[in-house]
Amino acid sequence: MEKSGDGSEKVVVGVVSAPALFRRWYAYEGGGAFVIVNKESDAHSTPRKISVSAISKIEDASISHSDFQGWGQRLEPFRALLDQVWRTRAHGDFWSHMLVAEGAVDVAIEPSLALWDMAALDIIVREAGGVFTNTAGESGPFGGSGVSTNGTLHNAVINGLNP
CATH class of the missing domain: 3.40.190.80 (D-Maltodextrin-Binding Protein; domain 2)
Incomplete structure (x- = not known):
C-alpha cells in the first residue's frame, strides 16, 4: 500500500493465486492486470492482459x-x-x-x-x-x-x- 497526496492509502500491487484453478492474477499501479494459466503440462505460461466487460445496461x-x-x-x-x-x-x-x-x-x-x-x-x-x-x-x-x-x-x- 502507498499513501497518496491526501493522506489516504491505496493498493499499488496485488497478486491472487488459485492453484486449484491453475491461475494467478496480478496487477501493479499503471501497469495493467494480467492472468497466468498454468496447466500441469505447461509450467511456464505467458501472462495474458485482462480487461473488464463492455456491458452498459x-x-x-x-x-x-x-x-x-x-x-x-x-x-x-x-x-x-x-x-x-x-x-x-x-x-x-x-x-x-x-x-x-x-x-x-x-x-x-x-x-x-x-x-x-x-x-x-x-x-x-x-x-x-x-x-x-x-x-x-x-x-x-x-x-x-x-x-x-x-x-x-x-x-x-x-x-x-x-x-
Missing part, C-alpha cells in the same frame, strides 16, 4: 455473489438488484472479482470482507479497467465489503444497493 449484466448471508438491511435491495439483471451466479469470494477483471462477469458483490481479502482484488479490478468500492460506494478495499464492476455499471449497482 444493468438488464444485460451478469452478477456473481457469495450467498444471502451477511446482508442485513441491504438484503432486500440486493435481491431487487438481482431481479433486474440478466443472470446471477454464486461463485463467491475472490473468484467472482477475478471474473469481473477478466470480463467474464460484469459485477461481483460481497457483503462482508476483511482488508486482506480485498487488497489484491482492488488493484487487479482497477487495472483491468473496472471499479472497486464497498457497498456504500467508497473506493478501495477499506470499507468491510466489496463491489467490483466493469465501471460502466457501478453507479447503477451502488444506487440499487442503497435506495
Whole structure:
C-alpha cells in the first residue's frame, strides 16, 4: 500500500493465486492486470492482459455473489438488484472479482470482507479497467465489503444497493 497526496492509502500491487484453478492474477499501479494459466503440462505460461466487460445496461449484466448471508438491511435491495439483471451466479469470494477483471462477469458483490481479502482484488479490478468500492460506494478495499464492476455499471449497482 502507498499513501497518496491526501493522506489516504491505496493498493499499488496485488497478486491472487488459485492453484486449484491453475491461475494467478496480478496487477501493479499503471501497469495493467494480467492472468497466468498454468496447466500441469505447461509450467511456464505467458501472462495474458485482462480487461473488464463492455456491458452498459444493468438488464444485460451478469452478477456473481457469495450467498444471502451477511446482508442485513441491504438484503432486500440486493435481491431487487438481482431481479433486474440478466443472470446471477454464486461463485463467491475472490473468484467472482477475478471474473469481473477478466470480463467474464460484469459485477461481483460481497457483503462482508476483511482488508486482506480485498487488497489484491482492488488493484487487479482497477487495472483491468473496472471499479472497486464497498457497498456504500467508497473506493478501495477499506470499507468491510466489496463491489467490483466493469465501471460502466457501478453507479447503477451502488444506487440499487442503497435506495
